[in-house]
Amino acid sequence: MTTPHAGDEAIDSAAVQAFAEEFGDRATKLPPVAVVIAAFNEEGAIGPVVEGLPATVGGLAAAVIVVSDGSVDATGKEGREAGALVCEVPVNRGQGAALRLGYRLAREGGARYIVTTDADGQYNPAEIGSLMAPILAGQADFVTGSRTLGSEETKDPVRKLGVRVFALTISVLTGQRISDTTFGLRAMRAEVTGAVRLEQPQYQASELLIGVITHGYRVAERPATIHRRQVGKSKKGNNAFYALSFAKVVFGTWWRERRRRQRGAAARPAGDGPGTPGQLADGAVAYRPGAARARD
Ligand SMILES: Nc1nc2c(ncn2[C@@H]2O[C@H](COP(=O)(O)OP(=O)(O)OP(=O)(O)O)[C@@H](O)[C@H]2O)c(=O)[nH]1
Numbered sequence: 001m002t003t004p005h006a007g008d009e010a011i012d013s014a015a016v017q018a019f020a021e022e023f024g025d026r027a028t029k030l031p032p033v034a035v036v037i038a039a040f041n042e043e044g045a046i047g048p049v050v051e052g053l054p055a056t057v058g059g060l061a062a063a064v065i066v067v068s069d070g071s072v073d074a075t076g077k078e079g080r081e082a083g084a085l086v087c088e089v090p091v092n093r094g095q096g097a098a099l100r101l102g103y104r105l106a107r108e109g110g111a112r113y114i115v116t117t118d119a120d121g122q123y124n125p126a127e128i129g130s131l132m133a134p135i136l137a138g139q140a141d142f143v144t145g146s147r148t149l150g151s152e153e154t155k156d157p158v159r160k161l162g163v164r165v166f167a168l169t170i171s172v173l174t175g176q177r178i179s180d181t182t183f184g185l186r187a188m189r190a191e192v193t194g195a196v197r198l199e200q201p202q203y204q205a206s207e208l209l210i211g212v213i214t215h216g217y218r219v220a221e222r223p224a225t226i227h228r229r230q231v232g233k234s235k236k237g238n239n240a241f242y243a244l245s246f247a248k249v250v251f252g253t254w255w256r257e258r259r260r261r262q263r264g265a266a267a268r269p270a271g272d273g274p275g276t277p278g279q280l281a282d283g284a285v286a287y288r289p290g291a292a293r294a295r296d
C-alpha cells in the first residue's frame with residue numbers, strides 16, 4: 001500500500017500519464033524485470049550506468065526506468081540516449097518519492113520483478129543475477145545486497161560504523177538479522193512495493209525494509225560490492241544530518257508498523273502469527289511469509 005499524500009498523488013499521476021504518452025507500449029508492456037533508478041542531476045553518471053545494465057536477468061528480459069525529478073542538467077537526455085525509459089517529474093521531491101513512482105511505473109507496466117540501483121555507478125551490475133536468484137527460485141520475496149557480507153571501498157569510519165549500528169538496530173527491532181539496511185542494489189517481487197506503505201520522500205531504504213519484514217515477506221541478503229562515487233556529488237548531506245534523518249525514519253516506521261500489526265492482531269483469530277525465520281543456501285537468511293502479511 002504505497003500512500004503518497006494528496007499533492008504527491010497529483011504529481012505522480014501526471015508523471016505516469018506523460019510517461020505512457022512518451023513511451024507507449026514500451027512503458028505499458030514492460031518485460032518481466034524492471035530496473036528502477038532514481039536520478040537527480042546525474043549527468044555524466046547515468047549514461048554509463050544504464051549502458052552497463054544487463055539486457056536479461058536470470059534469462060528474463062529487463063527494461064530500465066529512470067525517474068529524474070527536477071534535475072537541471074542533462075540527466076533525462078542522457079538516460080534516454082542510453083536506452084532507458086525516463087520519467088521526468090517537474091519538481092524535486094527526493095530519492096524516496098522518485099523510487100515510489102518508479103515502482104508504480106514498473107508495476108502498472110506489468111513488470112513482475114523490480115531491481116533497484118543508483119545512478120552514480122557505485123554498484124556492480126554483474127551482481128544483479130545473484131540477488132535475483134533466490135527470488136526466481138521461489139525462496140525469497142526481497143533480496144538486498146550487503147556490503148558487510150561483501151565489500152566496500154569507503155574509508156570513512158563514521159559511515160562504516162553507521163552501517164553497522166543501523167543494521168543492529170533494525171535487526172533488534174524487527175527480529176530479522178540484517179547486516180546492511182541501506183544498500184541500493186536490491187531485487188524484489190514487484191507486488192511487494194505495492195503492499196508496503198511508502199511515505200518517505202527522501203530516505204526510503206529503511207521504510208521499505210522494515211515494511212517488507214513486518215509484512216512477513218521472505219527477506220534475504222547476498223554479499224555485494226559498493227564502490228566510491230566516481231562522477232558527480234553525493235545528495236545525502238553530511239553524516240550527522242543523514243544519521244539523524246535515517247534514525248527518525250527507522251523508529252517512525254517501526255512504531256507505525258508495530259501499531260498496524262497490533263491492530264491487525266486484534267482483528268485476527270488466534271494462531272495467525274508473524275513470519276518465521278529460515279536459512280537459505282550461501283548463509284543468506286530468509287523469513288517465511290506469515291499472516292503478518294495482512295494488508296492495512
Ligand atoms: N530522482 C531523485 N533521485 C535522487 C534524489 N536524491 C538522490 N537521488 C538519487 O539517489 C541515488 C543515491 O544518491 P546518493 O547521493 O548517491 O546517495 P547515497 O548513494 O546514498 O550516498 P553516497 O554514499 O554519499 O553516494 C542516486 O542515483 C541519486 O541520483 C532526488 O531528490 N531525486
Ligand SMILES: [Mg+2]
Pocket residue numbers: 118120122229234
Ligand atoms: Mg551514492
